[in-house]
Amino acid sequence: MITHGHIPEHDAIIVGGGIAGLTAAAHLRQMGHDVALVEARQDVGGTMRTHVQEGFVMDLGPQTLLDSQPDVSRFLDSIGAAAHRVEPGAASRKRFIVKDGAPLALPRGPGDFLSSPVFSWRGKLRLLAEVFVRSTSPVGESVAAFVRRRFGEEFLTWAADPFVSGVHAGDPEALLVANAFPTMVAAERKHRSLLRAGQSRHGLYGFEGGMQMLPRSLARHLVSSAGPGRAQLMTGTRVLRASWHGPESGHFDVVVQSSGSSRTRSLSAPVVVRTDGFRHDTSVNYAPVAVVVLGFRREDVLHPLDGFGMLVPFAEERQILGTLFSSTLFPDRAPGGHVLLTTFVAGARRPELADLCDSALVDLVMKDLTDLLHITGPAVTAHVHVWQHGIPQYDRAHADMLRSLRDRERSEPGLFFTGNACHGISAPHTMSHALRTARRAHDAILACRTTRP
Ligand SMILES: Cc1cc2nc3c(=O)[nH]c(=O)nc-3n(C[C@H](O)[C@H](O)[C@H](O)COP(=O)(O)OP(=O)(O)OC[C@H]3O[C@@H](n4cnc5c(N)ncnc54)[C@H](O)[C@@H]3O)c2cc1C
Missing domain, CATH: 3.90.660.20 (Protoporphyrinogen oxidase, mitochondrial; domain 2)
Known part of the structure; x- marks a missing residue:
């Protein structure tokens, strides 16, 4: 029962208008469903936020996206957002690491690597010896332990540690390698060496006028796209609790919860749907x-x-x-x-x-x-x-939280979780997970239709 706010009957309610919720909602619309998306803030995008000030375009969350998820590229094409992508300028290829108080360019090829002042000769030899490391990652191994075991302490200090800080804002001693970098663990298992496995190179991109252009164009697409089904976008509205298909609720077949990574103040018009416990992020650091x-x-x-x-x-x-x-x-x-x-x-x-x-x-x-x-x-x-x-932070607490999310999804059919607290902290990984979640929600809606009296 809705006690505040009003959401008419829909196939799906999506909680959270960050990139995960918008992606899931737009994909459900593409599959012909009625969706309502509820966002606490007045504007969509969550952490994908752009601030314009005195002619400067300032991205406050994501700065670039990695073109690593083919399903995301296809989705961006399908909603027309790919046309607004911009590639970084050629002058931005170099990456610097600060060492001994000065930014030093990271090596970009074997020649650079041999002459690079970032690593000592000892460090370089240890790094190359990675091909002879036969051990594989034990359960619960940290990112730091993984890198130390494969590449040595120097590579951890001057390359992996700043990378983990830059991407995860995290502590490599606390993050679990299997959760934070699953592809590295898989490559180790398959090729017995990350150097032998080689590096897959994906391009980076942004959006003209700032990154928030993407969630805003997704929101426009959501409410204006033609075809069966309809969409309702409710901004400035916070979901406190929600119920889904069941004896007490005839309002939605599925609830997709994507709001885990943000808590927002100054909200208006709270929506309370029922009194089930709702937030899934209590145990995430x-x-x-x-x-x-x-x-x-x-x-x-x-x-x-x-x-x-x-x-x-x-x-x-x-x-x-x-x-x-x-x-x-x-x-x-x-x-x-x-x-x-x-x-x-x-x-x-x-x-x-x-x-x-x-x-x-x-x-x-x-x-x-x-x-x-x-x-x-x-x-x-x-x-x-x-x-x-x-x-x-994809640490031990996160691994426990993932297990409890899976249990809740199993015990409460019609409830789905997505967002960057699930499987991949980057925006493209988050979008890819949201697309998969939307397809699971689609199956659940169809199942509801066939069993409904
Ligand atoms: C500083 C920073 C830099 C980053 N840089 C990059 C980068 O360069 N590249 C990259 O790929 N990724 C980057 N990321 C990660 C990326 O921003 C996230 O993966 C992605 O934006 C998360 O999207 P989301 O939808 O899961 O969560 P969020 O963006 O947090 O969205 C959740 C939404 O839910 C809403 N909400 C919360 N509670 C409720 C409620 N009760 N009712 C209704 N709505 C609610 C919130 O207001 C919010 O809009 C960065 C993140 C940060 C913080």
């Missing part, structure tokens, strides 16, 4: 991430910014996790004669930094950037956003 976006006059940054950005290993004992050279990646992110830098702070190993006030965060970032990129003038614009529940 989230790393907070503070995003500090700064614009500069080009001549005030002496570093050429000729790359994707720089990652900062924990061993460097700096405050920042890394900085993306946003306007090198996508020139439309800064007005002419200016550059835009996006810096990430806090994460699982320094969560207390996310509690600093905005001006303290800007000061802390300015201090590190001035040193590392030789900044000589003040920022002309600044914006700070803190995601207190930024990135779910």
Whole structure:
């Protein structure tokens, strides 16, 4: 029974208008179903959020997407969003690692690797010896233990650790390799060596005008697409609890819960559907991430910014996790004669930094950037956003949570979970999971129709 708010009868209710919920809703619409999507904030997108300020286009969540999921590419084509994709500029290919107080380019080929100052000769030999490591990953192995076992301590410190900080905002000693990087464990099993398995190379892309263009165009597609079924988009509406098909509820056949990774305040019109326990994220640990976006006059940054950005290993004992050279990646992110830098702070190993006030965060970032990129003038614009529940950590608690989600889905037919707390923290992995979840929900709706009296 709906006690607040009004959602007319639909085949499916989707909770959460982040990229997972929107993808699941749009795919269910493509399969001809009536859907209602309920989003707590006034705008869709969740962490895929773009802020425009003084001519700078600032992405506060995802900056680029990896073209690694063929089902996602097909889906983007089918909704017309692929036409708005933009590829990063050629100047952004280099990646920097900060070592001994300076950004050093990571090697991009065998020749570079031999001459690279990032690793010592000893470290390079240990890395190449990976092909002789015969052991395979035991159950419960951490990312750090996996990398140490296969590639040695030096590679862990100067390559894997900053990568894990940059992508997961996480601690490699706490994340489980089987959950955080399942493809590496599979490659080890299959090829007995990651070097022998080779690297699959996928392109990166963004969207013109910022990443939030994608969820916004998905929302438009959802409510305007032709064909059977209809869609209702309710923003500014928070679902507190929901029930699904059962003796007490004739309103929905399925509920797709995608809201696990965000909690939002300042909500209006709460929707309460029944009194079942609902949130699935109580046992997931989230790393907070503070995003500090700064614009500069080009001549005030002496570093050429000729790359994707720089990652900062924990061993460097700096405050920042890394900085993306946003306007090198996508020139439309800064007005002419200016550059835009996006810096990430806090994460699982320094969560207390996310509690600093905005001006303290800007000061802390300015201090590190001035040193590392030789900044000589003040920022002309600044914006700070803190995601207190930024990135779910795929640690032991997460593995337990996944088991309990599977149990709940089995014991409560019609209830489905998706979102980046499930199987892959990146937006493309999240979308791919949402597409699979929508297909399972579609089967459940058809099953309801055949059994309904
Ligand atoms: C700083 C940062 C940088 C990132 N960078 C990248 C990157 O470069 N590339 C990449 O691929 N991924 C990146 N990610 C990860 C990516 O953002 C996520 O994987 C993806 O956006 C998660 O989508 P989601 O729909 O699962 O969750 P969310 O985006 O969190 O969406 C959940 C939605 O549910 C809503 N909601 C919550 N509770 C309720 C309720 N009770 N009722 C109704 N609605 C509710 C929320 O308001 C929110 O809109 C980054 C994440 C962060 C935080």
